[in-house]
Amino acid sequence: MGAMSPTLAADEAWPAALIAAAEAPLTAGTDRYMRAAAHAVAAAALHELGEHRGGAAGARVLALAGGGHNGADTLLAAAALARRGCAVSAALATDHPLPGALHRARAAGVRIADSPREAVGGFLEAGGDLVLDGLTGIGASGGLRPRAAALIAPLLDRTAGSAAGARAGGRPFRVLAVDLPSGTGVDDGTLPGPVLPADRTVTFTCLKAALCLPPACRLAGRVEVVDLGLPVPQGPPIVVRPTRSRPALPSPGPEDHKYTRGVVGLWAGSESYPGAGLLAASGAARAGAGMVRLHAPRRVEDLVLAARPEVVPAPGRCQAAVLGPGTDPADAPRAVELRTVLSACLGEGAALRAGAPAVIDAGALPLLADLVARGGRCGPQHLLTPHAGEAAAVLSALAGAGRPDWDRTRVESDPGRAALRLSELTGATVLLKGSPTLIASPGRPLCSVPAGPGWAGTAGSGDVLAGILGALLAGAAVAWEEGDRAPGAHEVVPVAAAAVRLHSRAGRLASAQGGLSAPIVAMDIADAVPRAWAALLAGS
Numbered sequence: 001m002g003a004m005s006p007t008l009a010a011d012e013a014w015p016a017a018l019i020a021a022a023e024a025p026l027t028a029g030t031d032r033y034m035r036a037a038a039h040a041v042a043a044a045a046l047h048e049l050g051e052h053r054g055g056a057a058g059a060r061v062l063a064l065a066g067g068g069h070n071g072a073d074t075l076l077a078a079a080a081l082a083r084r085g086c087a088v089s090a091a092l093a094t095d096h097p098l099p100g101a102l103h104r105a106r107a108a109g110v111r112i113a114d115s116p117r118e119a120v121g122g123f124l125e126a127g128g129d130l131v132l133d134g135l136t137g138i139g140a141s142g143g144l145r146p147r148a149a150a151l152i153a154p155l156l157d158r159t160a161g162s163a164a165g166a167r168a169g170g171r172p173f174r175v176l177a178v179d180l181p182s183g184t185g186v187d188d189g190t191l192p193g194p195v196l197p198a199d200r201t202v203t204f205t206c207l208k209a210a211l212c213l214p215p216a217c218r219l220a221g222r223v224e225v226v227d228l229g230l231p232v233p234q235g236p237p238i239v240v241r242p243t244r245s246r247p248a249l250p251s252p253g254p255e256d257h258k259y260t261r262g263v264v265g266l267w268a269g270s271e272s273y274p275g276a277g278l279l280a281a282s283g284a285a286r287a288g289a290g291m292v293r294l295h296a297p298r299r300v301e302d303l304v305l306a307a308r309p310e311v312v313p314a315p316g317r318c319q320a321a322v323l324g325p326g327t328d329p330a331d332a333p334r335a336v337e338l339r340t341v342l343s344a345c346l347g348e349g350a351a352l353r354a355g356a357p358a359v360i361d362a363g364a365l366p367l368l369a370d371l372v373a374r375g376g377r378c379g380p381q382h383l384l385t386p387h388a389g390e391a392a393a394v395l396s397a398l399a400g401a402g403r404p405d406w407d408r409t410r411v412e413s414d415p416g417r418a419a420l421r422l423s424e425l426t427g428a429t430v431l432l433k434g435s436p437t438l439i440a441s442p443g444r445p446l447c448s449v450p451a452g453p454g455w456a457g458t459a460g461s462g463d464v465l466a467g468i469l470g471a472l473l474a475g476a477a478v479a480w481e482e483g484d485r486a487p488g489a490h491e492v493v494p495v496a497a498a499a500v501r502l503h504s505r506a507g508r509l510a511s512a513q514g515g516l517s518a519p520i521v522a523m524d525i526a527d528a529v530p531r532a533w534a535a536l537l538a539g540s
């Protein structure tokens with residue numbers, strides 16, 4: 001182990017097996033790291049208790065502990081809290097807790113319950129303040145076993161929502177998860193069984209996939225990654241979550257003009273959904289497109305030009321196409337037009353530069369399966385932007401009749417897998433919308449980008465995102481064209497991630513009202529993009 005090996009990766013997750021293998025040479029035969037982990041958990045617990053009830057003295061704490069090191073961390077944290085004056089009970093889900101940790105907890109005054117289930121009941125009856133969830137950590141597989149599940153069941157009953165859709169908040173106690181909420185799919189973010197939603201998670205060394213991939217990550221609360229001095233695994237992560245790095249946003253200089261900034265060709269809007277044309281055009285214009293060329297029915301053109309006179313309703317060269325926001329799949333001539341442009345982007349026609357970058361959204365997505373079945377293949381510069389229902393429809397269409405099906409529920413319960421599969425089948429970069437939004441590209445780690453507030457999930461919000469994506473892709477494509485080359489996934493994913501971050505931040509800024517969050521409409525998001533741009537550039 002070199003002296004310079006990193007010991008903290010706050011934006012990246014590796015598989016549990018690699019994390020365990022990287023730690024093993026250092027953790028064997030010492031409890032030093034467990035004590036450091038417990039110290040961090042206790043500090044976070046004290047912070048939660050301070051927020052929840054103004055202090056730790058006399059607070060009622062329930063420690064749920066399993067038989068692994070995660071349970072041992074939790075028992076040691078329980079001991080630290082008992083020493084700070086908390087009334088701490090421990091409910092064990094095992095007959096074999098790590099003996100050293102159990103002994104230290106008992107010695108510090110932690111009550112080890114003879115009947116763990118009664119201890120949980122007693123905590124609830126007494127109006128307990130804080131639960132430490134240390135049932136399982138990265139050593140777990142599958143859903144919680146019955147003994148552990150029985151301990152969280154009464155606590156779940158006091159948590160808003162159904163077991164699968166349960167959310168922290170609105171309950172009389174706080175939950176602090178140790179390393180990850182027990183029962184989550186450690187490496188895939190699925191929910192194989194019940195999980196107690198956490199208000200906060202203290203995790204060690206690096207993120208875990210369960211903390212970045214939905215649906216599990218929505219049950220983690222605020223996530224804090226703590227440096228224990230243990231090495232980060234080597235090799236590529238499985239998930240990256242870009243939140244701190246400054247995104248790659250262009251900054252035009254004196255030599256730039258509208259063509260060097262990138263022209264977006266926009267095929268959006270229809271008689272049925274005219275507003276989508278305006279929202280996508282606004283997203284593109286606000287996100288710095290040098291020019292937006294609109295291809296749309298007359299009604300849409302009129303609407304767009306009345307609000308955005310800078311949009312050009314004439315054909316011409318463009319660096320990136322945005323296809324499908326608000327287009328009507330039932331409009332046959334329009335479908336032919338979209339198919340022609342899409343084929344050109346996939347390298348089969350002359351309407352657009354072969355292999356040109358494209359955002360393939362909404363009404364353009366149903367055209368894809370047929371093109372792929374005829375031998376068409378996307379590249380990483382082709383961005384599919386489905387929501388869960390659209391992803392299910394495209395996956396099913398690609399699988400063909402009579403093959404195992406994806407439906408919306410399956411995509412929502414394992415969106416990481418769905419995005420990767422769609423990317424494998426098409427060769428495209430897949431941006432699966434939702435909170436968080438996932439970006440999958442062949443041969444790359446999944447990228448998980450936090451979405452804006454729930455208010456950003458409003459009609460037309462995705463149209464604005466498609467426009468933003470088009471502008472950033474067109475800007476980047478100027479350099480790719482100059483080099484006469486198709487970009488690699490490693491170049492496209494950061495552009496897509498930057499667009500999602502802009503959209504999320506714009507949604508957050510637009511909905512912020514005096515420290516609280518209020519309803520917004522999609523155009524508010526487009527209007528807030530310049531402020532979001534400045535905030536991201538400033539690194540705030």
Ligand SMILES: NC(=O)C1=CN([C@@H]2O[C@H](COP(=O)(O)OP(=O)(O)OC[C@H]3O[C@@H](n4cnc5c(N)ncnc54)[C@H](O)[C@@H]3O)[C@@H](O)[C@H]2O)[C@@H](O)CC1
Pocket residue numbers: 023027033034037066067068069070071073094135136137138139140141142143144145148178179204228
């Ligand atoms: N090794 C060390 O010194 C360190 C370990 N750390 C902690 O240790 C954890 C990993 O420890 P372990 O490898 O012991 O693994 P865990 O503590 O995650 O889990 C293994 C235990 O859980 C049980 N288990 C597995 N699947 C289960 C399920 N579905 N339902 C109920 N119980 C289940 C196993 O029988 C075993 O008792 C990390 O998550 C982290 O919290 C950290 O403290 C860093 C230092």
Ligand SMILES: Nc1ncnc2c1ncn2[C@@H]1O[C@H](COP(=O)(O)OP(=O)(O)O)[C@@H](O)[C@H]1O
Pocket residue numbers: 362387433434435437451452453454455456457458459460461462463464465503
């Ligand atoms: N709960 C949520 N929190 C934050 N953003 C969300 C949420 N739900 C959806 N979004 C975002 O809102 C947008 C909705 O896009 P989409 O479903 O295509 O809607 P539309 O077709 O009406 O534009 C996406 O960017 C998505 O990530």
